Amino acid sequence: MKNVLVAGGGLGGTIVANRIAQRLSNEIENGEASVTVLDKSDRHFYQPGFLLVAMGAMEPQDTHISERTVLDKRVKLVTGDNGTITKIDADNRSLQTADGKSHKYDHLVLSTGSHLQFDEIPGFAQGADTFFNLEKAKEMWTKVQSFQAGKIVVDTAMLPHKCPVAPLEITLMLDDYYRKKGIRDKVQIDYCYPTPTVFGIPNVAKMMTKIFGERGINIHTQFTLASVDGGAKKITSKEGETLDYDMLVSVPPHKGAQVIGDSGLGDRRNWVSTDKFSLLVKGHDDIHAMGDTTDIAISKAGSTADYESYVVSHNVAADITGSGGKKNYPGSVFCFIATGMDQATYIKFDYNHPPVPPTPSQIYWWSKLAYNKLYWSVHARTMI
Amino acid sequence: MSELKIYKTIDATSENCAGPIGELAGAMNDAYVGEGVTIILGDEATRDDVLVWASRTGNEIVGNTSEGDRFTLVLRKVK
Numbered sequence: 001m002k003n004v005l006v007a008g009g010g011l012g013g014t015i016v017a018n019r020i021a022q023r024l025s026n027e028i029e030n031g032e033a034s035v036t037v038l039d040k041s042d043r044h045f046y047q048p049g050f051l052l053v054a055m056g057a058m059e060p061q062d063t064h065i066s067e068r069t070v071l072d073k074r075v076k077l078v079t080g081d082n083g084t085i086t087k088i089d090a091d092n093r094s095l096q097t098a099d100g101k102s103h104k105y106d107h108l109v110l111s112t113g114s115h116l117q118f119d120e121i122p123g124f125a126q127g128a129d130t131f132f133n134l135e136k137a138k139e140m141w142t143k144v145q146s147f148q149a150g151k152i153v154v155d156t157a158m159l160p161h162k163c164p165v166a167p168l169e170i171t172l173m174l175d176d177y178y179r180k181k182g183i184r185d186k187v188q189i190d191y192c193y194p195t196p197t198v199f200g201i202p203n204v205a206k207m208m209t210k211i212f213g214e215r216g217i218n219i220h221t222q223f224t225l226a227s228v229d230g231g232a233k234k235i236t237s238k239e240g241e242t243l244d245y246d247m248l249v250s251v252p253p254h255k256g257a258q259v260i261g262d263s264g265l266g267d268r269r270n271w272v273s274t275d276k277f278s279l280l281v282k283g284h285d286d287i288h289a290m291g292d293t294t295d296i297a298i299s300k301a302g303s304t305a306d307y308e309s310y311v312v313s314h315n316v317a318a319d320i321t322g323s324g325g326k327k328n329y330p331g332s333v334f335c336f337i338a339t340g341m342d343q344a345t346y347i348k349f350d351y352n353h354p355p356v357p358p359t360p361s362q363i364y365w366w367s368k369l370a371y372n373k374l375y376w377s378v379h380a381r382t383m384i
Numbered sequence: 385m386s387e388l389k390i391y392k393t394i395d396a397t398s399e400n401c402a403g404p405i406g407e408l409a410g411a412m413n414d415a416y417v418g419e420g421v422t423i424i425l426g427d428e429a430t431r432d433d434v435l436v437w438a439s440r441t442g443n444e445i446v447g448n449t450s451e452g453d454r455f456t457l458v459l460r461k462v463k
Binding site for chain 2: 199224297355
């Protein structure tokens with residue numbers, strides 16, 4: 001019996017487990033292989049939906065579902081203390097869970113994700129709004145609706161973070177929301193970003209800088225958030241710039257999962273050192289990493305995990321069945337970018353081909369919404 | 385002078401959303417003062433951008449080499 005353990009039941013862990021089960025269908029049926037997902041939570045959250053919740057374009061209850069309902073029936077699911085991983089013992093090919101049990105594996109897939117650090121920057125937790133978890137996205141939508149006049153600052157505290165285009169999207173959605181509400185002239189919008197340009201990919205930065213200029217959005221590049229003073233409503237950057245705000249919408253710092261650090265598998269931010277092509281954890285031929293978990297200089301996005309799942313599932317199955325060669329991940333990423341409340345563009349790229357975002361249009365907006373709608377029935381269940 | 389301890393090596397030769405400077409800024413944030421970060425870049429213009437960023441942010445360049453279309457910089461965190 002070959003045991004495949006998948007650490008994490010988010011988007012990446014769910015999709016890769018389903019693909020592995022599909023590829024090992026015969027082996028699972030014959031009792032020669034098993035696939036198990038371990039996660040503390042029994043709920044599956046579609047995190048890209050939080051952006052839309054924060055702007056009233058998606059209902060909160062549509063962003064999560066029971067994990068069991070989207071997992072292939074051949075995949076075992078362990079949650080609660082039984083599924084909370086407390087230590088990974090790579091030398092002995094085992095992991096421990098909070099219920100005190102040890103689980104042996106032949107292949108381990110790390111899909112433990114990225115986690116928000118609200119306390120890393122002084123004052124952040126008290127002074128900043130965000131849409132990076134569901135509860136805060138709901139709170140933000142309430143504030144967005146009641147905001148009548150003043151200055152909104154959209155700030156990205158630190159890179160890298162999940163859903164890299166989200167700061168651009170929320171900025172342009174806020175602009176369009178207040179424009180359609182007829183009060184844009186009373187709302188100032190400032191965009192702060194910790195690099196010299198508004199985004200890391202030159203083609204996208206160029207397009208967005210132009211759009212920001214046309215929409216009257218003020219840009220503050222090379223702004224690395226140092227502190228938030230919620231009482232005085234001011235933020236200060238490490239570079240020494242101070243901005244006041246009436247509403248601060250910020251992306252909190254991110255880290256990899258604590259269990260990665262506790263198991264000695266990550267760097268100081270708990271990102272796992274991963275080969276960018278094989279998606280194997282460096283130094284291990286039986287541990288795969290994917291999605292936000294890795295330290296690969298690629299986008300921490302759902303589509304990244306989805307594309308990576310084809311490679312990881314193929315390679316795990318190839319090892320177990322002894323058939324076929326291994327696949328490499330070419331760096332594929334696809335993301336829609338909302339540029340308002342009814343228009344969007346997209347980026348599609350890989351390691352060797354930069355994206356060329358098309359002119360924003362309503363078609364891409366509706367495609368983005370359709371993708372979200374289809375996530376539960378098609379993508380999470382790996383129907384394609 | 386003692387040998388520089390490299391905290392992290394970043395392969396930034398490929399496209400990514402944070403961009404080379406975004407990845408580098410994150411790593412420099414996590415490095416301890418006195419440690420180094422190596423970044424490998426895929427073109428000369430990006431190398432020049434990183435040199436400007438290092439100068440503006442007070443990070444010391446202690447290595448600057450190239451081989452074909454790969455440019456390697458080593459930065460030391462000084463504050």
